[in-house]
Amino acid sequence: MKYIFTLFVWALSLSAQQSTTASARWQITADFYGTTRYYRLDLDQRDAAHLSGTFSGTKLTGALTGGHLSLSGKADDGGDTRFDAMLQDDALTGTLSFGDPSAPPLVVPFTAILVKPLVRATPQTHEFNPTAYYRQFSPFYKPVLAANPGDTIHTTTVDAGGSDAQNIKRIAGGNPQTGPFYIQGAQPGDTLVVHIDRLKLNRNTAGSDDQLVQSALSPDLAVKTRDNNKGVTWKLDLEHMTASPDPSSEHLKALNVPLHPMLGCIATATSPGGAPPPTGDSGSFGGNMDFNEIAEGATVYLPVVNPGALLYFGDGHALQGDGELNGNALETSMDVTVTVDLISGKRLGFPRVETEMQIIALGYSGYLDDAFKDATSNMADWLMDDYKLTPSEVAQFLGVAAHYRVTEVADRNSGVALKIDKALLKNLSAPQKSQ
Amino acid sequence: MKYIFTLFVWALSLSAQQSTTASARWQITADFYGTTRYYRLDLDQRDAAHLSGTFSGTKLTGALTGGHLSLSGKADDGGDTRFDAMLQDDALTGTLSFGDPSAPPLVVPFTAILVKPLVRATPQTHEFNPTAYYRQFSPFYKPVLAANPGDTIHTTTVDAGGSDAQNIKRIAGGNPQTGPFYIQGAQPGDTLVVHIDRLKLNRNTAGSDDQLVQSALSPDLAVKTRDNNKGVTWKLDLEHMTASPDPSSEHLKALNVPLHPMLGCIATATSPGGAPPPTGDSGSFGGNMDFNEIAEGATVYLPVVNPGALLYFGDGHALQGDGELNGNALETSMDVTVTVDLISGKRLGFPRVETEMQIIALGYSGYLDDAFKDATSNMADWLMDDYKLTPSEVAQFLGVAAHYRVTEVADRNSGVALKIDKALLKNLSAPQKSQ
DSSP states (O other): OOOOOOOOOOOOOSOTTSOOOOOEEEEEEEEETTEEEEEEEEEEEEETTEEEEEETTEEEEEEEETTEEEEEEEOTTSOEEEEEEEEETTEEEEEEEEOOTTSOOEEEEEEEEEOOOOOOOOOOEEEOOOSOOBSBOOSSSOOSEEEOTTOEEEEEEOOTTSBOTTSOBOSOSSOOEEEEEEETTOOTTOEEEEEEEEEEEOSSEEEEESOOOGGGOOHHHHHHTTTOOOEEEEEEETTTTEEEESSOOGGGTTOOEEOOOEEEEEEEOOOTTSOOOBTTOEETTEEEOOOTTOBTTOEEEEEOOSTTOOEEEEEEESOOOTBOTTSSOSBOOEEEEEEEEEETTOOOSSOEEEOSSEEEEEEEESSHHHHHHHHHHHHHHHHHHHSOOOHHHHHHHHHHHOEEEEEEOSSSSEEEEEEEEHHHHTTOOOSOOOO | OOOOOOOOOOOOOSOTTSOOOOOEEEEEEEEETTEEEEEEEEEEEEETTEEEEEETTEEEEEEEETTEEEEEEEOTTSOEEEEEEEEETTEEEEEEEEOOTTSOOEEEEEEEEEOOOOOOOOOOEEEOOOSOOBSBOOSSSOOSEEEOTTOEEEEEEOOTTSBOTTSOBOSOSSOOEEEEEEETTOOTTOEEEEEEEEEEEOSSEEEEESOOOGGGOOHHHHHHTTTOOOEEEEEEETTTTEEEESSOOGGGTTOOEEOOOEEEEEEEOOOTTSOOOBTTOEETTEESOOOTTOBTTOEEEEEOOSTTEEEEEEEEESOOOTBOTTSSOSBOOEEEEEEEEEETTOOOSSOEEEOSSEEEEEEEESSHHHHHHHHHHHHHHHHHHHSOOOHHHHHHHHHHHOEEEEEEOSSSSEEEEEEEEHHHHTTOOOSOOOO
């Protein structure tokens, strides 16, 4: 699924005498009292003196005269928003003033660069051998590699405990991540597309345990399982692609479960304006989603908040039942191959996944009831945006087409997936979804 | 799956001189200050003078002398439990004394009958044409038909709005039920087994609507769907087994969804000691579970609380996405054929379902988070009881084997289903489950 942001950019000129236009999407970097924040500004220039635009949902009007840009508008809460900047060499520099109408306006310096249409280079494959791993989905770690949209990255991940393919501890545990990967041309407000080409298991053991997480325990079951607290090693048979506990207890001796490798974590870095989430957390940025359909062949869609997107992944699971009921799945290291892409100008509220047969909207929240609402809202937006359904049609369609799964309950956030069969989507007589 | 309650009953005699035994399961009917309550009493007689037993989890000891039964024991809370009764013609009559140790004991008269081993007659098929429908899962309505374990019942259900195969209103709406069916030999403490042989659609329309229930709405989605409030008729193509909204809105014109008839409600009557739940509710008794795998070929297991079980079913859906997101599914009337059976001496905490490929434990509660725990606990008990897994093994097995689905969010209770593939159960080296 592609969404081409319709962008008409004419030559910009410092000379007010020439016919110029600032009609474009701008990526703003603001210095917010010492903290960097990114914003998106869309401008449309009717003629030399008349500009209109949108900034964080506020409609703006103004002019570009003699290289000086001046814009203002009223936010929904009545607060004034003003831009005052100079245009030079496809860049704006100036001040942005906004805030609550009952308080003095916040005035912050900013620079803005023109978001250029995505130009696709010949796809390349990058080999990356990580030497460090990170335990925050942070925008502050230096990118390890820059890839273009269309490029493929082959790398490795350590297990959730920080051990590699040789079972050698490389870093303390807690879902250490490989990355961040910088995706050229990714701007705040875009969607990062990550196609999972290959998840190759690279050792014959995985670690788990025999407890059930608190979110799965009724009082009755808590009493019955009160003595569970044991690490369990699973042997991975990479030839037959099955797993068995080893050593095994009495009744699990013949248990041989098909492997289904997946990534527990996949994320874009969060805003530099807030504290980066630890790699046990999940949210709009993706993160520790622990969804067992984020596997080979799946495509994951994530919102871009930082320039370059800053893609992280890790926490490979050789196999995981729904919910990650043990707190750990079958935690192991992996060789990972992904191909990245961008949907310019489209930003998601929550991650989405596409598999061969289904589209899947995810929701993550502290309670399953709220995650259920988030997943439903995410899918409703998908159907309204890409399949042009009205709200009434969304309700009728979901009423017969929705499949809900619980993805995980092991962490601070629980997750719900809303899945729709692509076979049914084909029957929607929609204006074809944007390419 | 069958569970034969091992029952050795020797002839009972009023004469203390003869060799007698009261070793048996007894079904108690107590007159609890004007309200009937059912209990189960299990007795084991070592010799004429020494009886031991279990009543509501309390261990009892006593004697049967000269037709006079005397039993007592202390409950976990320190309260005294006493039985004082006369045995005559396989029946006990007397008083039962129990209660909180800090208050005067409750003394209630009771009668008890001997629970006889299940004797299977030649299976029969019953035709039942309902003339009344009920909107409570009540133990107080007169059974419409008595069937033996193994018997098949063919009948009809009206839709959730009370209309029949001719779309003629037969009763006010609110999931009116067909039944109650009395199952011979069913005793409190048993499990009723209902195999759904056939759900035959008998008209070519179903009613639904275009709203989304509150439990599915994030604030954002609530705003977008605020104008939804429209009834929708779906046309059922019984030849091709598909459904389409009729008339259809613009983008749903080509929508043609495969039909999958299911029973929204299936239940046993609840205890006469409490108010009967309305037919929109769900719980340990089953009820308005709205689970779209309660369909042809599925077997539903329900706890028996009343003598005869008192089976109700109705609320047929031609098709329903997970969650019953519209509050109504594709509501329609049906021809229903079920075969009933009993598992003597086994009582479930929550309903269970078995399909060709999976076993499914259900949980229903006000919040999905609690329903999730209930479903997990239900499955853990299933694995411990029938597959002899230890609590540690249950956790290891569920960690790799669990599939969770959200069944419904439309009613007072939300539901979660925990599903396990039978292919994996075959690999559990358990002492074979009880036949």
